[in-house]
Amino acid sequence: MQHLIRTADFSVEEIIELFKDAKEFKNMKSNKILDGKIIVTLFFENSTRTRSAFEIAAKRLGAEVVSLDVGTSSRSKGETIFDTVANINAMKPDAIIMRHSDCGLPGTLVEHVDCPIINAGDGKHAHPTQALLDLYTIREHFNDDIEGKKIAIVGDVRTSRVAGSNRRLLPRFGMEVVFVAPDCFKAEHNEHKQYDNIREIIDEVDVVMSLRTQLERHNEIFFESIQEYANDYCITSETFGNRDILLLHPGPVNRNVDISDEMLKDPRNKILEQVTNGVAVRMAILKKLVK
Ligand code: CP
Secondary structure (H helix, E strand, O other): OEOOOOHHHOOOOHHHHHHHHHHHHOOOOOOOOOOOOOEEEOOOOOOHHHHHHHHHHHHHHOOOOEOOOOHHHHHHHOOOOOHOOOOOOOOOOEEEEEEEEOOHHHHHHHHHOOOOOEEEEEEEEHHHHHHHHHHHHHHHHHHOOOOOOOOEEEEEOOHHHHHHHHHHOOOOOOHHEEEOOOHOOOOOOOOOOOOOOOOHHHHOOOOOEEEEOHHHHHHOOOOOHHHHHHHOOEEEEEHHOOOOEEEEEEOOOOOOOOOOHHOOOOOOOOOHHHHHHHHHHHHHHHHOOOO
């Protein structure tokens, strides 16, 4: 049985096959591939895109979806996450999709379930389905020719599971990943070049991925106001000029902090295309994993 905990769980060849299916599924036609299957979503952290995209993907494939409302579940009575998952597993679902704030938790649960677990984001660690839809969007934009392309991931790299998954995935497809962040948000490792300001690198990049400033994941207050951060790291029309660069963001966007209102209307931003691709890629993932 195969799970999706991190992007390394799929080989390059498997991802290319996955994307062939996703391309077919992008017409958003419903089918019966997972007719009779039941998929459970367990979101212990909030979500708009990932949860809805998975639910729509499952329903487009003909599966039934059960979404545990964590707020009204027996977690509030003190049940541990392991017991919650053991009980859901005992109901014999065909897959469990989970998001939790603990890094590595979905990976530790795979030994204790009888169905695939799909990691929908675990703390600061990984968000594999986001990285896969990001890669799909980049390949689609460049007609699959991304060898040697450079991406600048801008913002709160340190706590971003999206940055974590993309920095591991994109180089497997020939892309160079660099980070742009203030010192307080820089990655704590030196596996990628890190810059202080997007202006240092903007002429060299093909893709900019802006990240949400995840102040809730830091214990310290680094800025007098969020405007202080935005002055240097918000992606604006001035940042991009007339350059031919693809602009991505995993969402939710903090308007005029991560990306300006103006750039959110600019055709170089493919943020909603990422969201559409998120359904198609997740349909392909469910088709691959749910047996
Ligand atoms: N990209 C992403 O994970 O968005 P949500 O938090 O809304 O799911």
